[in-house]
Amino acid sequence: MSDAVIAAKPADKVETPFRRFVSEFAESKVALGGLVVFVIIALLAIFAPWITPQNPYDLAELDIMDGRMEPGTVGGAGFTYWLGTDDQGRDMLSGIIYGLRISLTVGAGSALIACLIGASLGLLAAYAGGRTDSVIMRLVDLQLSFPTILAALMILAFLGKGIMNVVIALVLVEWAYYARTVRGTALVERRREYIEAAQCLALPTHRVLFRHLLPNCLPPLIVVGTMQVARAIALEATLSFLGLGVPITEPSLGLLIANGYEYMLSGKYWISFYPGIALLITIVSINLVGDQLRDVLNPRLKK
Amino acid sequence: MTVYLVRRILQALLVVLAMSLIVFIGVYAIGDPVEILISPDADQIERERAVQALGLDLPLWQQYAVFLTKALQGDLGRSFVYNEPALKLILQRMPATMELAFGATILALIIGLPLGLYAGLRPDGRFSRMIMAGSILGFSLPTFWVGLMLIMVFAVYLGWLPSTGRGETGTLLGMQWSFLTWDGLRHMAMPAINLSLFKISLVIRLTRAGVRETMLMDYVKFARAKGLSPARVTFVHVFKNILIPVVTVVGLELGSTIAFSVVTESVFAWPGMGKLIIDSINVLDRPVIVAYLMLIVLMFIAINLIVDLTYSMLDPRVRLESKGT
Numbered sequence: 001m002s003d004a005v006i007a008a009k010p011a012d013k014v015e016t017p018f019r020r021f022v023s024e025f026a027e028s029k030v031a032l033g034g035l036v037v038f039v040i041i042a043l044l045a046i047f048a049p050w051i052t053p054q055n056p057y058d059l060a061e062l063d064i065m066d067g068r069m070e071p072g073t074v075g076g077a078g079f080t081y082w083l084g085t086d087d088q089g090r091d092m093l094s095g096i097i098y099g100l101r102i103s104l105t106v107g108a109g110s111a112l113i114a115c116l117i118g119a120s121l122g123l124l125a126a127y128a129g130g131r132t133d134s135v136i137m138r139l140v141d142l143q144l145s146f147p148t149i150l151a152a153l154m155i156l157a158f159l160g161k162g163i164m165n166v167v168i169a170l171v172l173v174e175w176a177y178y179a180r181t182v183r184g185t186a187l188v189e190r191r192r193e194y195i196e197a198a199q200c201l202a203l204p205t206h207r208v209l210f211r212h213l214l215p216n217c218l219p220p221l222i223v224v225g226t227m228q229v230a231r232a233i234a235l236e237a238t239l240s241f242l243g244l245g246v247p248i249t250e251p252s253l254g255l256l257i258a259n260g261y262e263y264m265l266s267g268k269y270w271i272s273f274y275p276g277i278a279l280l281i282t283i284v285s286i287n288l289v290g291d292q293l294r295d296v297l298n299p300r301l302k303k
Numbered sequence: 304m305t306v307y308l309v310r311r312i313l314q315a316l317l318v319v320l321a322m323s324l325i326v327f328i329g330v331y332a333i334g335d336p337v338e339i340l341i342s343p344d345a346d347q348i349e350r351e352r353a354v355q356a357l358g359l360d361l362p363l364w365q366q367y368a369v370f371l372t373k374a375l376q377g378d379l380g381r382s383f384v385y386n387e388p389a390l391k392l393i394l395q396r397m398p399a400t401m402e403l404a405f406g407a408t409i410l411a412l413i414i415g416l417p418l419g420l421y422a423g424l425r426p427d428g429r430f431s432r433m434i435m436a437g438s439i440l441g442f443s444l445p446t447f448w449v450g451l452m453l454i455m456v457f458a459v460y461l462g463w464l465p466s467t468g469r470g471e472t473g474t475l476l477g478m479q480w481s482f483l484t485w486d487g488l489r490h491m492a493m494p495a496i497n498l499s500l501f502k503i504s505l506v507i508r509l510t511r512a513g514v515r516e517t518m519l520m521d522y523v524k525f526a527r528a529k530g531l532s533p534a535r536v537t538f539v540h541v542f543k544n545i546l547i548p549v550v551t552v553v554g555l556e557l558g559s560t561i562a563f564s565v566v567t568e569s570v571f572a573w574p575g576m577g578k579l580i581i582d583s584i585n586v587l588d589r590p591v592i593v594a595y596l597m598l599i600v601l602m603f604i605a606i607n608l609i610v611d612l613t614y615s616m617l618d619p620r621v622r623l624e625s626k627g628t
Contacts, residue, residue, distance in 0.1 A: 030436075145603055145604075146600075146603070148559075149562055149566065150559075150562040150596075150599065153565065153580075153581075153584065154329060154592075154596065155329075157329075157584045230443065234445045237445050237448075238446065238447055241445075241566075241569075242447075242565070242566065242569060243585070244584070257447070261451060264451060264454070264455055265466070272455075273455075279445060280443060280444060280448070283445070284440065284443040287442060287443050291439060
């Protein structure tokens with residue numbers, strides 16, 4: 001696609017597909033902002049132990065006397081609770097940053113595993129065709145006809161709580177999106193001449209699949225992948241909110257929000273409010289990036 | 304068309320059967336309902352009697368066979384907790400969920416279609432950008448958190464709307480409906496808005512994307528070149544074509560709205576099927592979980608079928624294709 005465009009328009013500056021992609025992405029300031037915010041969030045999560053004033057998982061550091069303090073109060077440990085504390089005296093700011101860690105890990109991890117499984121199956125379906133294709137696609141249809149929240153709920157009802165089970169549930173819920181996307185693109189791509197050429201050279205199947213076919217299916221896969229990370233994070237939060245997700249000892253953002261539910265009715269809004277804002281910013285920034293990626297990578301919208 | 308219909312229905316039945324097996328095994332193969340349902344003080348004989356009464360002493364495949372035969376007779380087991388037929392329990396709560404889902408869908412269409420059309424026709428306008436930013440927000444906001452915030456603002460601080468429950472209900476066709484009374488509507492407002500936010504964004508985006516792609520099509524250019532009025536081009540040539548994906552998705556979404564009402568119902572303590580299923584999962588009330596799932600699967604397959612048929616009516620190409628195969 002991009003090769004043809006470059007050949008047709010000899011640029012004075014060397015225009016690689018990547019540079020072209022970057023400059024098109026940067027056309028939207030909002031998307032660029034989203035990217036910056038997301039990078040900051042990711043950095044916060046990675047360096048959490050060096051940033052937060054408190055380790056929210058270390059019960060020895062928590063002071064129950066500081067429970068449910070308003071934002072801005074100075075606690076017994078000598079530092080200010082900028083975002084208040086929850087019922088156990090946990091500093092909300094620390095809790096949120098650590099919660100981000102769990103949410104991001106679970107979200108990105110499950111999206112990555114789902115992507116590996118889904119993309120491989122999608123490629124296989126498109127390349128093998130016939131019965132393999134119809135079996136895989138039936139599975140995809142079955143999975144997609146079932147709403148994600150429900151499928152995830154059921155899997156967790158079967159397996160029980162825990163971070164690993166949440167990841168398994170998310171992977172099982174999401175692989176089908178990748179499979180469908182990759183198959184759709186691969187079906188078109190595999191009829192192109194370069195695949196025929198590769199096959200004529202008698203290259204081994206795996207090489208044709210992964211070196212020739214897969215790279216050309218990447219654009220839609222990247223878009224779906226970005227959106228799915230955001231969805232995975234939201235879904236994990238929802239599951240945790242319903243009490244079926246991560247354990248109470250290491251709360252993710254969703255569980256932090258759930259903890260604040262009962263206090264909200266008595267006006268102690270901050271226990272639910274701030275983790276929600278953090279969740280919101282994370283998801284919005286990822287979606288903004290994904291949205292622009294979709295516009296840039298969709299050849300049908302090219303002027 | 305008839306062959307197509309028969310084949311689709313057979314396919315659907317097969318899916319129902321497969322799902323029943325998956326659900327049954329998934330739900331019955333884990334945990335031990337005896338531990339949960341029978342009081343720890345019960346002696347051995349009481350235990351055994353209870354196990355027998357619940358049919359939990361049979362091998363798994365026999366339990367499944369019994370389950371399947373009974374399911375065909377409309378009996379999906381008795382709830383361990385309420386000691387009532389599981390199906391009846393769910394059907395009792397169905398109207399509450401249904402009115403919530405339909406309310407949300409109607410809201411989504413009324414708000415989403417015009418906004419999406421506008422944003423698609425003027426993709427660079429300021430108002431369009433605002434709409435799109437709003438739709439990203441609607442996609443990104445986790446439903447449960449929005450629900451909490453709605454409660455915080457409208458119930459706790461402003462005190463305008465009640466935060467939980469269904470309120471007063473009116474009777475129609477022998478069922479209780481909240482939308483028939485003013486008090487019920489007030490109770491329904493927040494949950495319905497909460498449930499519809501995601502769908503509004505979806506409809507806006509689908510409509511906008513559809514309009515943008517359709518506007519580039521040759522037949523639209525031709526219609527313009529013919530000198531048709533912009534209104535005619537927009538509403539006849541463009542709008543009709545984008546209705547296809549929108550109808551499909553909204554139809555399919557009805558099922559997932561019903562499923563997603565699990566979250567909304569939990570937040571607003573709305574006594575529908577979703578609330579029931581969460582409670583049932585927490586106490587491992589298996590017959591209710593199984594019955595709920597089977598019902599939802601049936602509903603989904605029915606919705607899929609209806610959408611497919613509507614689709615083939617709206618788009619002749621689909622009809623021709625299905626005749627060919």
